[in-house]
Amino acid sequence: MAYESVKVEKPLSLILLPILSVFTFFSAWELIVDTGIVPSTMLAAPSAVIKLFLIKLTDPNPDGAILAAHAWTSGKEAFIGYLLSLAFGLPLGLLMGWFTVVRGLARPIFELIRPIPPIAWIPLTIFWFGIGIEGKVFIIWLGGVVPCVINAFVGVRMTNPTLIQMARTYGASDWQIFVQLCIPSALPMVFGALQIALVCCWVNLVGAELLAADQGLGYLISMGRRLALPDMVVLGMVCVGFVGAVIGYAIERLECRLLAGIRR
Amino acid sequence: MTDYLGRRNKIEVKNLTRRFGDLLVLDHINFTVAEGEFLAIVGPTGCGKTTFLNCLSKLIPTSEGDIYVDGEVANPKKHNLAFVFQEPTCLPWRTVRDNVAYGMEVKHFPKDRIEKKLNDILNMVGLADTANLFPNQVSASMMQRIAVSRAFAVDPDLLMMDEPYGQLDIKLRYYLEDELIKLWQTLKSTVLFVTHNIEEAVYVAERILVLSNKPTHIKAEVLVDLPRPRSLIDPKFVEIRKQVTELIRWW
Numbered sequence: 001m002a003y004e005s006v007k008v009e010k011p012l013s014l015i016l017l018p019i020l021s022v023f024t025f026f027s028a029w030e031l032i033v034d035t036g037i038v039p040s041t042m043l044a045a046p047s048a049v050i051k052l053f054l055i056k057l058t059d060p061n062p063d064g065a066i067l068a069a070h071a072w073t074s075g076k077e078a079f080i081g082y083l084l085s086l087a088f089g090l091p092l093g094l095l096m097g098w099f100t101v102v103r104g105l106a107r108p109i110f111e112l113i114r115p116i117p118p119i120a121w122i123p124l125t126i127f128w129f130g131i132g133i134e135g136k137v138f139i140i141w142l143g144g145v146v147p148c149v150i151n152a153f154v155g156v157r158m159t160n161p162t163l164i165q166m167a168r169t170y171g172a173s174d175w176q177i178f179v180q181l182c183i184p185s186a187l188p189m190v191f192g193a194l195q196i197a198l199v200c201c202w203v204n205l206v207g208a209e210l211l212a213a214d215q216g217l218g219y220l221i222s223m224g225r226r227l228a229l230p231d232m233v234v235l236g237m238v239c240v241g242f243v244g245a246v247i248g249y250a251i252e253r254l255e256c257r258l259l260a261g262i263r264r
Numbered sequence: 265m266t267d268y269l270g271r272r273n274k275i276e277v278k279n280l281t282r283r284f285g286d287l288l289v290l291d292h293i294n295f296t297v298a299e300g301e302f303l304a305i306v307g308p309t310g311c312g313k314t315t316f317l318n319c320l321s322k323l324i325p326t327s328e329g330d331i332y333v334d335g336e337v338a339n340p341k342k343h344n345l346a347f348v349f350q351e352p353t354c355l356p357w358r359t360v361r362d363n364v365a366y367g368m369e370v371k372h373f374p375k376d377r378i379e380k381k382l383n384d385i386l387n388m389v390g391l392a393d394t395a396n397l398f399p400n401q402v403s404a405s406m407m408q409r410i411a412v413s414r415a416f417a418v419d420p421d422l423l424m425m426d427e428p429y430g431q432l433d434i435k436l437r438y439y440l441e442d443e444l445i446k447l448w449q450t451l452k453s454t455v456l457f458v459t460h461n462i463e464e465a466v467y468v469a470e471r472i473l474v475l476s477n478k479p480t481h482i483k484a485e486v487l488v489d490l491p492r493p494r495s496l497i498d499p500k501f502v503e504i505r506k507q508v509t510e511l512i513r514w515w
Binding site for chain 2: 019124162163165166168169170172173176181182184187259
């Protein structure tokens, strides 16, 4: 008996339609600016953004740094904040899901802090850390930690109770059940958290940089506003979107690989 | 203490009682299971079979009485209890092979013993070809075979089965029942098989306990002294089946 995996081909429409939709979107955008329906002082055409993109690759003026430096600064801040939020939020959420003591201790404080938008912490953060990288990492961390905790918590709570009973009849300890059943059961939700936290981190990054920064993609956007350069604003926005999408795609690939058995 | 075949008593259930508030579900149940015996338990729907098994497997505490393994109060951490549930209990993130190994891993069996046992059992139940597939790639009957293999793999002191084949069609059922008997005969485990299917009970068991309606107690004990492989149309088989049916009928 041979068991072979069956390869499923992606339908042609799912390859062509996305190309069509992206193409139409950018053409329409270019047209409404070029024809003057929207004045170029309010919105930059894609062609203008591409032109500025090519210039900003090498020219640090007028905002003080080339594009790669902005992206590097933002990426560094976001990445550190993101990793810290995963490192703290996921274990906390997982433990809260399974161990009553952790849930009892952590939940009330978490529920109190959760509704405060991270941006509201900026003034305090400036008192504490100044406008250096630490403060921004803290804001980004705050944004990322909430979805990590919630998703990991819910993921553990959704563990199939029959599996837990099965493990108990074999004499598994609480810790064994937590590690061998609850954590793998929570993985799909945890991977969801990776995506959601990334978005939260990235969004808060721009917020943090808009208020207190001297370099970064958010700073590029706020400089574009101050200098009344819509193309620079849009360039900053596009870079934020593009980098976010690339990281999101990478996480999705990783998820597919690790969760091969769970997907139905 | 030995049973009618001269085997020593392995499992002793004394005064097993369970109440939920005022509702008496299990009423002072007493019985023994001999080492290596295949005991079936049948009873009318809603007689508390699941509560009964949950008490025996220590998933829920008893109100009175207890279950003893070799004279000691059963403890899942110390004794090898195994339970095959009616619904599939495969871990979706483990391959077939690792699923079968799960019970042995929980009990910290040494690596080489796990490997040897896995090879033996997977070959015996015909899962060797599919050992590296994930549960979502195999059929429902295979999932139940995984659960049964996992239970036998830990060399259980007591293997409890809660209508393991209740959701499968008749042909597969006969096939898996034969397989179960083969496993039991080879590995000499002590099996407690709960079912509401009387024919199934007579087909697999050496002895059948018939439970009453709630509050549940043991109404009768029937010895199934038939040679194996058993035939469903053997007059003696039919006679025992009728006898159990008469005992169980509540209409």
